[in-house]
Amino acid sequence: MNPYQHKKRWKYLLLAFAVVIASGSLFYTSYLVKNIAKSERTRAQVWAISMRQILASDDNDFLNYVFAVRDSLTVPAIITDGKGEIVTYRGLDTTRTSIKLEAETKKYKKYDPAYFKEELEYMKEQHAPIKLKVFGEDNYVYYKDSPLLSQLRLFPYVQLTVIAIFLLMAYTAFSSSRKSEQDRVWVGLAKETAHQLGTPISSLIAWIELMKEKFNAQDDVLIAEMENDVKRLEIVADRFSKIGSKAVLEEHSVYAVVKDFVDYFKVRVSKNISFEFTGNPHLKAGLNVPLFDWVLENLLKNAVNAIEGKGSIKVDICGNKVKNQVFIDITDTGKGIARSKFDTVFQPGYTTRKRGWGLGLSLTKRIIENYHNGQIFVKDSELGKGTTFRIVLKNTRNDKKTTNG
Ligand SMILES: Nc1ncnc2c1ncn2[C@@H]1O[C@H](COP(=O)(O)OP(=O)(O)OP(=O)(O)O)[C@@H](O)[C@H]1O
Ligand SMILES: [Mg+2]
Structure with a gap:
């Protein structure tokens, strides 16, 4: 349900x-x-x-x-x-x-x-x-x-205004307490996960080094694959530890960071999906790369899931010079999202996939809003045609070459 x-x-x-x-x-x-x-x-x-x-x-x-x-x-x-x-x-x-x-x-x-x-x-x-x-x-x-009758005429409006103000205050208080509770759960779980992963990963790294020495197998393909997987585990643990603490932002070329990840990602998905990457290479923003890669991974995975069979994914980086913003648009030719679900897809637990957890987009939203002070929303979507998600970040370099997006 x-x-x-x-x-x-x-x-x-x-x-x-x-x-x-x-x-x-x-x-x-x-x-x-x-x-x-x-x-x-x-x-x-x-x-x-x-x-x-x-x-x-x-x-x-x-x-x-x-x-x-x-x-x-x-x-x-x-x-x-x-x-x-x-x-x-x-x-x-x-x-x-x-x-x-x-x-x-x-x-x-x-x-x-x-x-x-x-x-x-x-x-x-x-x-x-x-x-x-x-x-x-x-x-x-x-x-x-009489004054009594005049007061009585006003009474329901005064009464309803007071009730409305009261309800609004109650709603704000409840939703902010619920939000802070959610925050605590996210941060607590992330910290615990990073902590739990830390020990076995360190042991695995040590075991691999020992294996290389013991079997004199510096260039063994199997060991290299094992090392890759351990590195991947390290990245996962690092992401969780960053979610559990205040992220440090560094100025990066948005184009370079996004391109690196798209290049890494596109060779790992079905050949039926083509990729297009365009954008302005001069735009910069404060990024925490491991967390931002996680955002891109979630959005691109969702795009792949939305495309049933053949399709394409387009990633475009543009900006708004006046507002000093950078836009990252990810467009797919997938099944689309109904307009009434544009906000719902970001709620934790909302999924239409059999094996989905419905956590990808809510985590993505948290990373963009809480850690990068940005915004993310469904910019456009049509059922059966495709979807565009837009990330908005603050441009840290007001470059003349910035294009209006
Ligand atoms: N690009 C997209 N096109 C169409 N629907 C999408 C797209 N991205 C997200 N959705 C919808 O939003 C839902 C929530 O996405 P979200 O990434 O939060 O969870 P999920 O992908 O179902 O599970 P997971 O926790 O594994 O990410 C998806 O189940 C899907 O219905
Ligand atoms: Mg997802």
């Missing part, structure tokens, strides 16, 4: 769940807002009726009762007459509506008329006015949402 298929399904499920929660919360709050808005209109109406009773009545008991009812209503409102002049108001900012005695001039300062105008305009925008007849004249009651 492919764990990445699972991961994706979970991601979609969680996303769907989040959308359900968010829309449920928005729906419920908008339901509450609608009901409160309805009740606020009723309250404005009650206030308007009470005002009419106050203006029309001289019964003190009744007036006290009406005042009590009126003051229990918290909807900010203004009544205007037929000409639009303000008759009375309620629930507005008292610091701007009241008449105050000014200490300096000892005069009463009138309320702020601009404030009333502003409020009236705002109320006109918010709700249609309630018409009210007082002494046969048409008056209009304008009102706006």
Whole structure:
């Protein structure tokens, strides 16, 4: 079973769940807002009726009762007459509506008329006015949402933003802790492997020397082959030890390093696969050659695996003078990668091969990103036609001969 298929399904499920929660919360709050808005209109109406009773009545008991009812209503409102002049108001900012005695001039300062105008305009925008007849004249009651209702309208957005920020922080924390855990596993395993290989390799080298002496066989073909294999083992151990520690980068001609490896590699694969090597020989980058060879080996092996039968592999080295970068493009005529898998192929454990571990590309990505401060990605791919992987490194020599890639 492919764990990445699972991961994706979970991601979609969680996303769907989040959308359900968010829309449920928005729906419920908008339901509450609608009901409160309805009740606020009723309250404005009650206030308007009470005002009419106050203006029309001289019964003190009744007036006290009406005042009590009126003051229990918290909807900010203004009544205007037929000409639009303000008759009375309620629930507005008292610091701007009241008449105050000014200490300096000892005069009463009138309320702020601009404030009333502003409020009236705002109320006109918010709700249609309630018409009210007082002494046969048409008056209009304008009102706006109470502070409570305004806050409630904002509430779901504030709530969702807070939840989103929280989820983002949690996700970042989890993924960075998972990444550092992965780092520790990689580094630990690599160190242990290099350590375990070290002792038998040293013994093998010593045994070979002893054999040569004992059988007086300096030029024996079998011993030479054995020596080659031991050298290969040494390279493998060296790679693992470098993965387990901080790699030292040295400036190298990218062209020379890549060409050396391609030349070594191409004679070891089927004759049905042809190789083409092109590029700018002047580009330089900081490289750790044993680790970089490992990258090339993984990419070229994958290209060979992707070509079923006859095909070709093209390696090209070019650069971008403006961005001061070196590009290494490896193109094959293999089976191609689906666009949806462009990122997935770099995940550890993802493989489509029967005997693959799915580790090659994730190791390659680590070597390029963590040890060479570069980038690697699928530049292009088409199913059935082929794939181009691109490595981007920093050009350490801004040569005039650099071509734009
Ligand atoms: N050039 C390519 N063309 C088509 N598919 C590719 C190519 N390179 C990688 N892939 C796909 O990406 C998968 C992962 O590659 P990766 O090198 O990480 O693992 P692997 O080759 O399957 O196993 P191994 O651990 O032995 O390298 C491959 O199984 C293959 O499906
Ligand atoms: Mg591979």
